[in-house]
Amino acid sequence: MSEVRTNETQKDAGRVGAAQTGSARTGDPGPLLSVRDLTVTFPTKRGPVRAVDSLAFDVRPGRTLGIVGESGSGKSVTSLAVMGLHTGAEVTGSVALGGRELIGLSDRELNGLRGRRMAMIFQDPLSSLHPYYTVGEQIAEHHRVHFGSRRAAARERAVEALGEVGIPEPRRRAGEYPHQFSGGMRQRVMIAMALSCEPDLLIADEPTTALDVTVQAQILDLIARIQQERGLAVVMITHDLGVVARVAHDVLVMYGGRAAEQAPVDSLFASPAHPYTRGLLDSLPRLDDDDDAPLRAIPGSPPSLLDPAPGCAFAPRCPRAAAGSEVERARCAGERPLLVGPEGHPAACHFPAFPAYEGVAS
Ligand SMILES: Nc1ncnc2c1ncn2[C@@H]1O[C@H](COP(=O)(O)OP(=O)(O)OP(=O)(O)O)[C@@H](O)[C@H]1O
Ligand code: SF4
Ligand SMILES: [Mg+2]
Numbered sequence: 001m002s003e004v005r006t007n008e009t010q011k012d013a014g015r016v017g018a019a020q021t022g023s024a025r026t027g028d029p030g031p032l033l034s035v036r037d038l039t040v041t042f043p044t045k046r047g048p049v050r051a052v053d054s055l056a057f058d059v060r061p062g063r064t065l066g067i068v069g070e071s072g073s074g075k076s077v078t079s080l081a082v083m084g085l086h087t088g089a090e091v092t093g094s095v096a097l098g099g100r101e102l103i104g105l106s107d108r109e110l111n112g113l114r115g116r117r118m119a120m121i122f123q124d125p126l127s128s129l130h131p132y133y134t135v136g137e138q139i140a141e142h143h144r145v146h147f148g149s150r151r152a153a154a155r156e157r158a159v160e161a162l163g164e165v166g167i168p169e170p171r172r173r174a175g176e177y178p179h180q181f182s183g184g185m186r187q188r189v190m191i192a193m194a195l196s197c198e199p200d201l202l203i204a205d206e207p208t209t210a211l212d213v214t215v216q217a218q219i220l221d222l223i224a225r226i227q228q229e230r231g232l233a234v235v236m237i238t239h240d241l242g243v244v245a246r247v248a249h250d251v252l253v254m255y256g257g258r259a260a261e262q263a264p265v266d267s268l269f270a271s272p273a274h275p276y277t278r279g280l281l282d283s284l285p286r287l288d289d290d291d292d293a294p295l296r297a298i299p300g301s302p303p304s305l306l307d308p309a310p311g312c313a314f315a316p317r318c319p320r321a322a323a324g325s326e327v328e329r330a331r332c333a334g335e336r337p338l339l340v341g342p343e344g345h346p347a348a349c350h351f352p353a354f355p356a357y358e359g360v361a362s
Helices: 075-083 107-113 135-147 151-164 183-195 213-230 241-247 265-270 275-282 326-334
Strands: 033-044 047-059 064-068 090-097 118-121 201-205 233-238 250-255 258-264
Touching: 033 075, 047 064, 047 075, 047 233, 047 250, 047 258, 064 075, 064 241, 075 090, 075 118, 075 201, 075 233, 118 183, 135 151, 135 183, 151 183, 183 213, 201 213, 213 233, 213 241, 233 241, 241 265, 250 265, 250 275, 258 265, 258 275
Parallel strands: 064 233, 064 250, 118 201, 201 233
Antiparallel strands: 033 047, 033 090, 250 258
C-alpha cells in the first residue's frame, strides 16, 4: 500500500458521499454540481468514439472532487462537457448547476454562466493567455465581458485579483505580458482570471502538471485557501494520486471513459476496491523505496474507445482476472461490471477487494 496520506489540515473533517442529496431539515444545501448518466460521443470517420460513458457524481460547496485516471480516460472530455464547451460531440445525460440543467442550454445562456458561476483552469496557461496583451488587460477584459463593468473598474479588479493569488507588486505586474511570468506565476494568473468573477464552481484540469513540486504545492495550497474563504466547489482533474491525496474530499477514478471506483478519499486510499485503483496506488513512490528502484507502472495500454470489448475494459491488464479461475476470467472478458458496492464507495468490478463488498458482488 502507498505511503501517501491524505492531508487533513487542508480539508475539513466531514466527508460527503457522492450520492447524498441536500436536506432542508438539516440545512444542508445539497450538491452545487450534480452530474447524472453523462455520456459524450464523438462521431469520427472510423465510427463513434464514446469518450465518456454513463458518469455520475456530485460536488458540494466547499468540497473538492478529484477525478483521476491515466491519459485518455476521459477526464478532460468530462470537464469540457460540464462547461458546455464541446462542439461536434453528442452530449447526453444531465449536468445540473445549482439545480439548473445545463445540457440543452444555448451558447448565449451558457456564456451567462461561464465565468460568473463556473470557471475552468486549463493545464497549459501559455495556450490560454494571449501573448500580445498584458495579463492585467486580459483579466480586466474577462471581468468586463462577464459583468459589463467599466474599463477602469475592471482594471482595478484585475490588480486586486492578481494580489489575491499572491503575485507580488500586482499593479506593476498587471502591465506585463505572459512571457514575462514564470510557469508558476502564469498559473496564478490563470487562477486570478478564473476567480475574478467569483464563480461557485472551479474546474481545474491538471493545473500543476507542468510545475515543479514546490510550485505545485503552492498552487494547490492557494486553490485550497481560496476554496475555504469562498466556499468554492472544486473539481480537480489529475493523473496524480498524490495531488488527490492532498486536496480532494471525494474521488472518482476513471478508466476508459467510465467510473471504475468512487469513494471518499480516505476510504479510497485505505481500501481500494478496483484492481485499477490498486495499480495506481502501487505506482506511487513509497517512502521506503530504494532511490534506484524503478517506478511500478501498470503494464499494458488503455482500451480502445472505438470498438470497446464486451466485458470489463480493464480485463487485458488486470492482475486479479489473470490470477482468477477460468470461469472468473470468462466473466471478466464477457460481462461488463456494473458500478455497485457499499453506499458511498462503489466499484465497477466483479471481484472487488474491499472487504465490505463481501455479499455485494456475486
Ligand atoms: N474531438 C475528439 N474527437 C474524437 N475523440 C476525442 C476527441 N476529444 C477527445 N477524444 C478522445 O476521448 C478520449 C478521452 O480524452 P480526454 O482528453 O478526456 O483524456 P484525459 O483523461 O483528459 O487524458 P490526459 O490525461 O492525456 O489529459 C481520448 O481517447 C481521446 O482521444
Ligand atoms: S471485473 Fe475482472 S477484469 Fe475487471 S477489474 Fe474486476 S477482476 Fe479485473
Ligand atoms: Mg486531459
